[in-house]
Amino acid sequence: MRQYDVIIIGSGLGGLVCGYILSKNGYRIGIFEKNDQIGGCLQTFRRRGHSFDTGMHYIGSMEEGQILHRFFRYLNLLDDVKLMKLNEDGFDRISFNGKVFNYAMGYENFIETLSSSFPGERDNISEYINKIKDIAEASPLYNLREINAPTFIETYYIKSSASSFIESITSNDVLRNVLAGTNSLYAGVPNKTPLYIHALINNFYIQSAWRIVGGSDSIANSLAASIKKNGGDIFPESEVVKINTDTTAATAIELSNGETVRGKFFISNIHPQATIEKLHTSMIRRAYRERINSLENTISTFTLYLVFKPGTVEYLNYNYHHHSTDSVWDGQGYSESDWPRSFLYMHQADNAEMSYASTAQVIAYMNYDDVARWEKSASGKRDAGYDEFKKRKGEKLLNELEKVFPGIGQNIEAYYTSTPLTYKDYTSTKEGSTYGILRDCNFPTQTLVSQRTKIPNLYLTGQNINSHGILGVTIGAIITCAEFLGINKIIKEINE
Numbered sequence: 397m398r399q400y401d402v403i404i405i406g407s408g409l410g411g412l413v414c415g416y417i418l419s420k421n422g423y424r425i426g427i428f429e430k431n432d433q434i435g436g437c438l439q440t441f442r443r444r445g446h447s448f449d450t451g452m453h454y455i456g457s458m459e460e461g462q463i464l465h466r467f468f469r470y471l472n473l474l475d476d477v478k479l480m481k482l483n484e485d486g487f488d489r490i491s492f493n494g495k496v497f498n499y500a501m502g503y504e505n506f507i508e509t510l511s512s513s514f515p516g517e518r519d520n521i522s523e524y525i526n527k528i529k530d531i532a533e534a535s536p537l538y539n540l541r542e543i544n545a546p547t548f549i550e551t552y553y554i555k556s557s558a559s560s561f562i563e564s565i566t567s568n569d570v571l572r573n574v575l576a577g578t579n580s581l582y583a584g585v586p587n588k589t590p591l592y593i594h595a596l597i598n599n600f601y602i603q604s605a606w607r608i609v610g611g612s613d614s615i616a617n618s619l620a621a622s623i624k625k626n627g628g629d630i631f632p633e634s635e636v637v638k639i640n641t642d643t644t645a646a647t648a649i650e651l652s653n654g655e656t657v658r659g660k661f662f663i664s665n666i667h668p669q670a671t672i673e674k675l676h677t678s679m680i681r682r683a684y685r686e687r688i689n690s691l692e693n694t695i696s697t698f699t700l701y702l703v704f705k706p707g708t709v710e711y712l713n714y715n716y717h718h719h720s721t722d723s724v725w726d727g728q729g730y731s732e733s734d735w736p737r738s739f740l741y742m743h744q745a746d747n748a749e750m751s752y753a754s755t756a757q758v759i760a761y762m763n764y765d766d767v768a769r770w771e772k773s774a775s776g777k778r779d780a781g782y783d784e785f786k787k788r789k790g791e792k793l794l795n796e797l798e799k800v801f802p803g804i805g806q807n808i809e810a811y812y813t814s815t816p817l818t819y820k821d822y823t824s825t826k827e828g829s830t831y832g833i834l835r836d837c838n839f840p841t842q843t844l845v846s847q848r849t850k851i852p853n854l855y856l857t858g859q860n861i862n863s864h865g866i867l868g869v870t871i872g873a874i875i876t877c878a879e880f881l882g883i884n885k886i887i888k889e890i891n892e
């Protein structure tokens with residue numbers, strides 16, 4: 397029977413980063429992935445010769461010395477992942493109330509640029525920037541400072557909401573909306589989403605923002621190559637259906653082909669609710685099971701993947717966050733008739749010297765309930781009603797795009813769509829949730845999931861612990877690996 401020091405269930409970013417750190421430190425790693433392609437949200441797909449990202453479009457803090465650059469250097473990713481810097485004077489653009497407002501890179505540039513749209517608000521915008529900078533700098537883990545316990549942020553920032561913080565900054569309603577205008581990056585819910593999530597993500601991109609060139613699968617492939625070089629194994633098409641235990645610990649995983657693989661330690665990179673479904677042991681008490689299962693997940697999305705006719709659409713080196721409601725927080729509360737209330741429009745980068753876009757994506761919030769009636773049928777075998785639904789929603793979203801970018805429709809050669817069911821099929825997140833468990837500042841301890849489980853040798857990693865996104869998940873993986881190596885040893889390794 398095969399045996400590993402550490403078995404990792406799922407090859408999403410969190411699983412791969414754990415695999416990298418632990419294999420580098422001498423552990424024999426086996427990663428088991430249900431899909432034929434590794435990477436989870438880092439997966440790409442090809443249509444008409446173009447590669448499309450599915451869940452990693454732009455990243456931040458990649459200037460030399462900035463936080464993600466330091467992680468990428470440690471993870472040996474710098475040579476393999478190609479990046480293109482977004483427009484420094486407007487990498488994110490917020491379309492609200494008939495006007496467009498620019499988020500610029502660099503703290504001073506951000507203040508200057510936004511103040512030119514809100515001349516009387518300079519002091520408030522400066523206060524906003526100082527505050528999010530303070531929050532990011534206060535966290536030892538987000539600054540790679542040695543610490544005594546893997547705490548990642550002060551309790552106050554977990555207990556207060558992003559929306560009330562923004563309200564405290566200014567009474568200017570338009571500015572409030574602009575400061576909250578990228579809330580789709582964290583599926584923000586007013587009076588629920590904690591301040592630290594808003595602050596860490598915005599600070600991350602304001603420092604510097606970059607498009608991944610040529611596909612986000614380069615991150616997964618590079619990490620996988622390093623893990624293999626360190627002696628680890630990665631098995632695609634290997635779905636874990638059960639985690640076996642004895643009376644005190646986890647002992648093995650069972651795969652869908654019936655094979656059993658033994659391990660000394662286990663890390664689950666899949667959703668905590670999916671993890672406990674695979675455990676049939678009294679070590680997981682009913683109260684823990686109920687608590688995990690009762691956690692609300694962030695909303696899912698509907699995505700349009702566009703292929704443009706060559707040489708017709710000028711490449712936009714920024715992301716366009718469009719809102720058609722009176723409040724940018726209202727995008728999730730749509731009805732059938734007014735969907736979509738907001739969308740995020742992004743061109744993808746095939747190479748670093750593009751002047752025309754070849755592909756783009758338009759992402760809009762969508763509730764799982766809209767597609768739940770097809771959940772029992774398998775991917776690729778859904779009835780004609782599902783195709784009709786996708787077509788109808790795709791055209792609706794295209795119409796909204798056309799209103800903002802008139803004439804865009806005539807330059808589209810083909811388009812493809814994905815729904816919450818697509819994400820459920822390809823990443824197994826609950827109900828296709830975009831970023832996993834919804835953190836709620838009113839229930840901070842209940843909605844923060846620990847990397848430890850009730851089983852002493854089974855840990856969790858991925859976007860459901862710590863936070864989502866490339867930085868949140870990487871730091872989450874470090875928190876998980878700290879259980880094996882100690883947090884300061886890892887921080888020291890990265891700093892060296």
Ligand SMILES: Cc1cc2nc3c(=O)[nH]c(=O)nc-3n(C[C@H](O)[C@H](O)[C@H](O)COP(=O)(O)OP(=O)(O)OC[C@H]3O[C@@H](n4cnc5c(N)ncnc54)[C@H](O)[C@@H]3O)c2cc1C
Nearest residue numbers: 406408409410430436437451453454636858859864865866
């Ligand atoms: C639409 C979208 C856009 C995004 N855009 C960005 C962005 O621009 N920038 C950014 O930083 N972040 C972005 N994110 C967030 C980011 O992609 C995720 O937070 C992160 O990649 C999640 O990583 P993870 O480790 O939690 O694993 P996941 O990506 O969830 O992967 C889990 C893996 O486990 C596998 N698995 C599941 N069940 C089993 C099983 N039983 N057996 C074996 N394997 C199994 C899955 O197939 C999958 O490969 C985006 C996410 C989405 C959905």
